[in-house]
Amino acid sequence: QKEVEQNSGPLSVPEGAIASLNCTYSDRGSQSFFWYRQYSGKSPELIMSIYSNGDKEDGRFTAQLNKASQYVSLLIRDSQPSDSATYLCAAPMYSGGGADGLTFGKGTHLIIQP
Amino acid sequence: EAQVTQNPRYLITVTGKKLTVTCSQNMNHEYMSWYRQDPGLGLRQIYYSMNVEVTDKGDVPEGYKVSRKEKRNFPLILESPSPNQTSLYFCASSWGPDSYEQYFGPGTRLTVT
Numbered sequence: 001q002k003e004v005e006q007n008s009g010p011l012s013v014p015e016g017a018i019a020s021l022n023c024t025y026s027d028r029g030s031q032s033f034f035w036y037r038q039y040s041g042k043s044p045e046l047i048m049s050i051y052s053n054g055d056k057e058d059g060r061f062t063a064q065l066n067k068a069s070q071y072v073s074l075l076i077r078d079s080q081p082s083d084s085a086t087y088l089c090a091a092p093m094y095s096g097g098g099a100d101g102l103t104f105g106k107g108t109h110l111i112i113q114p
Numbered sequence: 115e116a117q118v119t120q121n122p123r124y125l126i127t128v129t130g131k132k133l134t135v136t137c138s139q140n141m142n143h144e145y146m147s148w149y150r151q152d153p154g155l156g157l158r159q160i161y162y163s164m165n166v167e168v169t170d171k172g173d174v175p176e177g178y179k180v181s182r183k184e185k186r187n188f189p190l191i192l193e194s195p196s197p198n199q200t201s202l203y204f205c206a207s208s209w210g211p212d213s214y215e216q217y218f219g220p221g222t223r224l225t226v227t
Contacts, residue, residue, distance in 0.1 A: 042221070
């Protein structure tokens with residue numbers, strides 16, 4: 001069973017601080033990783049994608065990938081109340097015939113305290 | 115505007131009454147997928163489609179059917195809904211199943227009584 005694991009939280013972070021979200025995955029064959037943000041009752045929207053080991057920065061967001069440790073993280077700098085949401089980590093799932101789609105973690109609920 | 119649309123957005127129905135949730139995308143994506151989302155269980159894939167007339171089961175396909183007769187449409191059919199199918203359903207589309215962003219529809223909240 002291919003799995004993507006996340007701490008469900010809630011993770012509470014003061015406004016202006018750095019929020020750090022973590023994810024581990026079980027399939028060593030996964031080559032692409034995605035972070036989605038989901039507000040309550042809304043659909044997931046892509047925040048970051050990362051394909052290579054190391055860091056990828058986009059504005060206040062930095063994704064980090066360590067394939068040897070099967071670990072992906074998302075850092076949110078200068079956290080804002082509008083960042084309060086559930087963050088979903090996703091990685092491809094592969095069967096004998098190739099990729100079937102993305103496996104999503106259950107999400108980390110992030111709360112930014114004003 | 116590039117988008118995935120779903121209808122209806124909200125539906126309350128009774129056990130055993132067949133229903134269809136429509137999904138349509140205007141991005142010419144080949145890959146489409148249906149998910150259900152339940153508290154504590156996260157997003158789980160129901161069915162997916164790699165292209166027209168090519169569909170396959172995901173992790174939780176029991177009680178659902180799909181079809182892909184046109185590239186843009188991927189309806190989800192519940193032939194005999196049961197209360198355990200009460201959930202939030204999302205349709206998604208993408209250029210491919212693994213290396214590309216999936217675009218999600220707005221969701222359909224289904225209640226089966």
